[in-house]
Amino acid sequence: MSETVVEQAGPEGRPAAAAFVACFLTWLVPGLGHLYLGKRVRAAVFFAVVVGLFSLGVASDGAASLFEPRQPLSFLATLDNLATGPIDLISRYHTYGAIVFALPGEDGDPGRLDRLERMRARVRSVTYEYGTVFLLTAGLMNILLILDCFDIATGRKI
Numbered sequence: 500m501s502e503t504v505v506e507q508a509g510p511e512g513r514p515a516a517a518a519f520v521a522c523f524l525t526w527l528v529p530g531l532g533h534l535y536l537g538k539r540v541r542a543a544v545f546f547a548v549v550v551g552l553f554s555l556g557v558a559s560d561g562a563a564s565l566f567e568p569r570q571p572l573s574f575l576a577t578l579d580n581l582a583t584g585p586i587d588l589i590s591r592y593h594t595y596g597a598i599v600f601a602l603p604g605e606d607g608d609p610g611r612l613d614r615l616e617r618m619r620a621r622v623r624s625v626t627y628e629y630g631t632v633f634l635l636t637a638g639l640m641n642i643l644l645i646l647d648c649f650d651i652a653t654g655r656k657i
Contacts, residue, residue, distance in 0.1 A: 518652035525645045526584045532648035545644050552637035553583055556590065561630025562621045563590040565614065566601040577601075579638035582645075590634055594621060 517536075525532030530546030533539075564576035577600060580587050591598045595617050603610040621627055650656040 515653075518649050521648040521652045522645045525641065525648045526582070528584065529641050529644060532644070533651070536648060536651050538651065545640075549583065549637050549641050549644070550586070552633050552640060553586055553590070556630045556633030556635075556637060557593055559626040559630030559633060560621055560624035561590065561632070561634040562594045562618060562627065563587065563634060564631075565595075565599060565618075576635065579635050579642075582638040582642045583634075584641065587638075594618075 521532035521535050523532075524535050528546070529549035530542035530544075532542075533545060534542035563580050564573055566577045567573045580590065581600075583590075588598050591600070595614055599614065602614055605611065624630075647656070
């Protein structure tokens with residue numbers, strides 16, 4: 500007896516896995532999932548929008564969010580920053596001098612004090628709030644692009 504594996508296909512005949520590949524590619528590089536799906540103009544526009552917002556955020560002294568257990572909503576902001584994909588590492592390094600995702604240790608920890616001092620220095624910048632909003636907006640936009648890729652790949656949208 501031989502078993503054959505039948506891959507499920509979406510309404511347009513695309514394999515169901517194509518949706519997940521497109522979503523991952525969009526997270527990896529904004530617009531890459533749309534390029535994978537054959538939407539070249541959308542890919543270029545979306546890449547420019549997300550990378551432009553991200554660049555404005557970094558140039559305006561925006562700060563990447565860190566997860567702080569005492570502030571549960573900081574998890575959402577950190578997750579939003581992570582939605583921009585690997586380019587988020589640039590803003591983290593630019594903000595904190597290292598790639599960190601959570602505020603380390605207890606109150607007396609030197610690593611924690613260093614991160615807090617870097618955050619305070621950034622807050623003193625006149626454009627800090629605008630920059631941080633640009634970074635958050637880039638993440639939210641990329642989440643929308645991931646969902647858009649999923650809809651296109653599954654045939655819900657053209």
